[in-house]
Amino acid sequence: MPKLIESTNDFVVRFANVNGSGSASANALFAKSILRMGVPIAARNIFPSNIQGLPTWYEVRISGAGWLGRRGGCDLMVAMNPQTWDKDVASIDPGGYLFYDSTRPIPPSKFRDDVHVVGVPLTEICNARYTDARQRQLFKNIIYVGALAQLLGIELGAVEKLIGEQFKGKDKLIEPNVEALRAGHDWAAANLAPIGLKVRRADAVGDRILVEGNNAAALGAVYGGATVCAWYPITPSTSMAEAFQRWCRRFRVDPETKKNRFAILQAEDELASIGMVIGAAWNGARAFTCTSGPGVSLMQEFIGLSYFAEIPAVIFDIQRAGPSTGMPTRTQQCDILAAAYASHGDTKHVLLFPEDPRECFEFGAAAFDLADRLQTTVFVMSDLDIGMNEWLCRPFEWDDKRRLDRGKVMTYEDLEAGREFGRYLDVDGDGIPYRTYPGTHPTKGSFFTRGTSRDRYARYTEEGGPYVDNMQRLLRKFETAKRLVPGPVRRDASEPTRYGVIYFGSTSPAMAEALAALEQRGLHLDAMRVRAFPFSDEVIDFVLGHDQVFLVEQNRDAQLKSLLVNEGAIDPARIISVLHYDGTPITARFIIDEIAERMAALNVVPLKKAVP
Amino acid sequence: MTYIAKPKFHHPKLPTNKLGYTRRDYEGSVSTLCAGCGHDSISAAIIEACFALDLPPHRIAKLSGIGCSSKTPTYFLGHSHGFNSVHGRMPSVLTGANMANRDLIYLGVSGDGDSASIGLGQFAHCLRRGVNMVYIVENNGVYGLTKGQFSATADRGSKSKRGAVNTDAPIDLVGLALQLGATFVARSFSGDKAQLVPLIEAAILHKGAAFIDVISPCVAFNNHPGSTKSFDYVREHNEAVNRLDVMIPREPITAEYAPGTVREVAQHDGSIIRLRKLAEDYDPTDRLRAMAYLAERQAAGELVTGLLYLDPEPRDLHNYLNTVEKPLNALGDAELVPGSAALAEVNAALR
Numbered sequence: 035m036p037k038l039i040e041s042t043n044d045f046v047v048r049f050a051n052v053n054g055s056g057s058a059s060a061n062a063l064f065a066k067s068i069l070r071m072g073v074p075i076a077a078r079n080i081f082p083s084n085i086q087g088l089p090t091w092y093e094v095r096i097s098g099a100g101w102l103g104r105r106g107g108c109d110l111m112v113a114m115n116p117q118t119w120d121k122d123v124a125s126i127d128p129g130g131y132l133f134y135d136s137t138r139p140i141p142p143s144k145f146r147d148d149v150h151v152v153g154v155p156l157t158e159i160c161n162a163r164y165t166d167a168r169q170r171q172l173f174k175n176i177i178y179v180g181a182l183a184q185l186l187g188i189e190l191g192a193v194e195k196l197i198g199e200q201f202k203g204k205d206k207l208i209e210p211n212v213e214a215l216r217a218g219h220d221w222a223a224a225n226l227a228p229i230g231l232k233v234r235r236a237d238a239v240g241d242r243i244l245v246e247g248n249n250a251a252a253l254g255a256v257y258g259g260a261t262v263c264a265w266y267p268i269t270p271s272t273s274m275a276e277a278f279q280r281w282c283r284r285f286r287v288d289p290e291t292k293k294n295r296f297a298i299l300q301a302e303d304e305l306a307s308i309g310m311v312i313g314a315a316w317n318g319a320r321a322f323t324c325t326s327g328p329g330v331s332l333m334q335e336f337i338g339l340s341y342f343a344e345i346p347a348v349i350f351d352i353q354r355a356g357p358s359t360g361m362p363t364r365t366q367q368c369d370i371l372a373a374a375y376a377s378h379g380d381t382k383h384v385l386l387f388p389e390d391p392r393e394c395f396e397f398g399a400a401a402f403d404l405a406d407r408l409q410t411t412v413f414v415m416s417d418l419d420i421g422m423n424e425w426l427c428r429p430f431e432w433d434d435k436r437r438l439d440r441g442k443v444m445t446y447e448d449l450e451a452g453r454e455f456g457r458y459l460d461v462d463g464d465g466i467p468y469r470t471y472p473g474t475h476p477t478k479g480s481f482f483t484r485g486t487s488r489d490r491y492a493r494y495t496e497e498g499g500p501y502v503d504n505m506q507r508l509l510r511k512f513e514t515a516k517r518l519v520p521g522p523v524r525r526d527a528s529e530p531t532r533y534g535v536i537y538f539g540s541t542s543p544a545m546a547e548a549l550a551a552l553e554q555r556g557l558h559l560d561a562m563r564v565r566a567f568p569f570s571d572e573v574i575d576f577v578l579g580h581d582q583v584f585l586v587e588q589n590r591d592a593q594l595k596s597l598l599v600n601e602g603a604i605d606p607a608r609i610i611s612v613l614h615y616d617g618t619p620i621t622a623r624f625i626i627d628e629i630a631e632r633m634a635a636l637n638v639v640p641l642k643k644a645v646p
Numbered sequence: 647m648t649y650i651a652k653p654k655f656h657h658p659k660l661p662t663n664k665l666g667y668t669r670r671d672y673e674g675s676v677s678t679l680c681a682g683c684g685h686d687s688i689s690a691a692i693i694e695a696c697f698a699l700d701l702p703p704h705r706i707a708k709l710s711g712i713g714c715s716s717k718t719p720t721y722f723l724g725h726s727h728g729f730n731s732v733h734g735r736m737p738s739v740l741t742g743a744n745m746a747n748r749d750l751i752y753l754g755v756s757g758d759g760d761s762a763s764i765g766l767g768q769f770a771h772c773l774r775r776g777v778n779m780v781y782i783v784e785n786n787g788v789y790g791l792t793k794g795q796f797s798a799t800a801d802r803g804s805k806s807k808r809g810a811v812n813t814d815a816p817i818d819l820v821g822l823a824l825q826l827g828a829t830f831v832a833r834s835f836s837g838d839k840a841q842l843v844p845l846i847e848a849a850i851l852h853k854g855a856a857f858i859d860v861i862s863p864c865v866a867f868n869n870h871p872g873s874t875k876s877f878d879y880v881r882e883h884n885e886a887v888n889r890l891d892v893m894i895p896r897e898p899i900t901a902e903y904a905p906g907t908v909r910e911v912a913q914h915d916g917s918i919i920r921l922r923k924l925a926e927d928y929d930p931t932d933r934l935r936a937m938a939y940l941a942e943r944q945a946a947g948e949l950v951t952g953l954l955y956l957d958p959e960p961r962d963l964h965n966y967l968n969t970v971e972k973p974l975n976a977l978g979d980a981e982l983v984p985g986s987a988a989l990a991e992v993n994a995a996l997r
């Protein structure tokens with residue numbers, strides 16, 4: 035038996051459950067109660083789509099130091115799914131703990147010698163108290179939360195307060211849940227020896243919130259003034275459309291007439307979703323769709339139309355791995371190139387890379403201003419890890435003085451006053467022309483929208499000159515975009531260094547942890563988080579300002595590197611890719627190993643030796 | 647080919663409508679279609695209908711897909727916003743536009759290739775959603791723009807100009823529209839302006855999904871003997887079930903009708919459609935009977951035209967979505983953005 039793992043406020047608990055057994059809310063209760071004790075957590079779901087036994091896993095990383103990336107490994111396994119038992123038991127770190135329902139005997143061969151076993155007769159405790167089958171199932175989950183709370187030192191009061199909040203308005207349910215919780219807790223107190231893992235009250239959470247990226251992005255769309263949403267179900271984006279519906283019901287129903295200040299349509303496919311978005315935006319409403327890679331593939335032709343006809347559109351791409359089922363319920367950052375250069379002809383598109391739900395909200399709102407201002411498609415490149423997991427992040431903020439920026443729109447008054455209107459006329463050099471909404475003025479400002487074949491006044495022409503003129507203006511517009519999109523976030527190493535690292539999106543928390551660890555080892559890197567495409571000059575300068583730059587991405591083909599090399603005319607040899615793409619969220623351990631190894635190969639001698 | 651503006655010359659004696667507009671104000675630029683193309687007659691009928699209904703041209707949005715037919719919105723209603731979108735996807739663009747502003751009149755123009763081949767899915771779905779629009783298919787049985795391939799509405803056995811015989815069963819858009827829940831379904835012929843103009847007027851007044859299938863011969867690729875979409879063939883096989891007059895409320899009745907042959911259908915907005923029956927037993931308010939009748943007559947080799955189905959009390963997408971009366975594109979910050987106080991509550995619930 036190896037030494038048992040001992041750790042306070044720094045360990046990983048994994049729950050293995052059967053899907054549909056009501057475990058999700060019990061597990062969330064467990065996670066949130068730790069937060070209420072002021073200890074940061076990172077919680078992630080793993081949803082396989084095609085495996086026997088309907089398994090789901092829920093992983094909670096408890097990190098007093100506040101590291102929110104996935105850590106990897108498992109210190110305490112709560113094994114509640116007999117079908118995945120063997121795999122679950124095998125995945126525990128040596129010296130770790132196995133928590134299970136000991137009501138029915140399990141043969142000794144099914145356990146491991148190097149893991150400490152904690153058996154609680156959950157079914158027995160539960161069946162002694164409840165007769166109804168559904169109740170038995172639900173309360174069994176609460177009973178294990180109670181037992182775990184006792185075992186790990188989670189304050190019962192914190193859990194009970196959460197139960198009270200959860201069932202507010204359905205007060206009848208509070209008492210039985212609290213009783214079940216205590217039943218588990220009391221049994222554990224009377225029968226179990228303490229283990230090496232502990233949660234201790236701290237003050238490291240602050241005013242942060244725990245929220246899913248899709249939920250946050252949907253709220254961002256509400257604050258961004260979106261009124262039209264057209265979508266087609268696809269994991270992992272579906273929950274964003276559903277969340278938008280919920281937020282709209284709360285915030286967008288006219289209090290007097292009870293009528294909706296929004297229109298949500300489940301389209302027949304992604305071609306129709308993006309078609310509706312473009313139609314609505316052409317007509318002056320703010321519109322979006324949310325989808326994932328396969329949907330973006332289907333939308334290609336329309337995205338090109340949006341680019342050429344200069345119609346705002348917002349697409350939330352909640353990225354996932356590849357086509358079909360199975361792996362697609364795993365996370366990746368694999369649509370970068372497909373989105374950046376989507377469609378036929380010479381096109382490129384604005385991409386935003388939120389790092390967490392807080393930025394899903396921020397960019398979710400800003401995307402609509404940008405799309406209107408630039409009159410083109412704007413992608414918000416989220417992913418499954420951010421979208422479908424609850425992340426601890428800074429609270430949402432809104433400045434009440436902020437106004438929706440509808441961009442260059444000529445009004446009835448402008449036209450009446452005799453302002454010159456040319457739909458594709460660049461009046462002030464930023465490459466962005468004025469538009470009018472249909473129906474604005476009886477005799478002025480109407481125009482015919484088509485992809486190409488038009489002059490600056492939207493009159494039909496097939497001449498080459500006006501085509502080139504228009505394409506050049508579109509390039510100027512893309513230059514303007516560089517100034518408008520969220521800039522990169524730079525964080526320099528504590529000591530001067532010739533090495534840099536670029537990362538983006540959901541890699542953020544793992545990167546923060548990796549940077550701290552590398553620094554401890556004396557490996558110093560300046561870091562830049564890219565937040566948008568087109569890249570601003572700062573990003574190019576960062577690459578040129580270092581001998582070697584690591585670029586961390588969650589895809590196989592180094593897609594952001596390709597984009598950077600291509601758009602910044604950068605020597606590819608300056609950039610070393612660190613690529614993680616097995617479908618699990620990237621970990622700090624992975625980044626540290628990769629970068630430390632490459633830096634060793636590059637003969638970087640740590641200036642200071644690592645502190646032991 | 648470059649845009650040709652029509653000379654803006656108004657004859658002082660040109661008749662004007664209630665808005666003071668002449669027919670010229672409803673025209674577009676000069677057509678670039680083949681001389682004699684059926685599609686140009688449909689453009690003329692649209693101009694006539696909008697003029698007759700005294701519609702402010704800028705309150706109409708015209709949307710199309712890709713094809714010769716889809717090019718036509720350039721040739722009518724020059725003061726309206728137009729959108730030549732992508733092949734087969736006009737219905738989704740129109741649906742989105744309609745969601746954004748319920749106050750405009752939406753005119754969707756498409757071809758048989760655009761709607762029955764590449765765009766059949768979108769055609770079906772926008773009808774079943776009850777989008778308030780007029781959807782016109784300019785149906786010539788071929789792809790005119792790509793030079794004469796069969797489209798999905800070509801009849802089985804119909805011959806192409808080069809002699810190839812179509813072996814696929816045809817898609818009947820009218821039959822589909824009836825089945826899919828369109829609340830106004832008609833068929834007409836580009837060569838029968840007297841029938842077509844009032845049908846377009848009635849479709850515009852209809853506050854729901856109105857579909858008109860207009861047989862519109864392609865003189866370049868599908869007007870030869872052996873084609874079932876040629877001028878001659880359609881004239882010979884055309885069986886109109888009724889003729890209409892569209893009455894704006896309180897207009898005096900001027901036409902004379904033989905007793906028993908006229909039926910009035912009041913529209914929701916108060917306008918009246920007066921149907922002169924031609925087929926004795928045809929009831930255009932009975933969807934199921936209409937479907938059976940069409941199938942029967944089609945089997946007998948007839949091409950049934952006229953107002954085939956009308957629901958006088960249609961519901962539309964905005965009814966279903968329960969949207970506010972004010973167009974969504976006109977809602978401002980105060981109506982859309984919940985503000986920081988609401989956000990503070992959201993934050994509090996997420997801790």
Ligand SMILES: Cc1ncc(C[n+]2csc(CCOP(=O)(O)OP(=O)(O)O)c2C)c(N)n1
Nearest residue numbers: 713714715733757758759760788789790791
């Ligand atoms: C995605 C795509 N595929 C193919 C085409 C080429 N194309 C243009 S029009 C057309 C057919 C048009 O037929 P129809 O809708 O019947 O119009 P018509 O010209 O007969 O009026 C085709 C295949 C296209 N524009 N886009």
Ligand code: SF4
Nearest residue numbers: 680683714790864865
């Ligand atoms: S090719 Fe046919 S459909 Fe096209 S303009 Fe000529 S006649 Fe009309």
Ligand SMILES: [Mg+2]
Nearest residue numbers: 757758759788
């Ligand atoms: Mg055709």
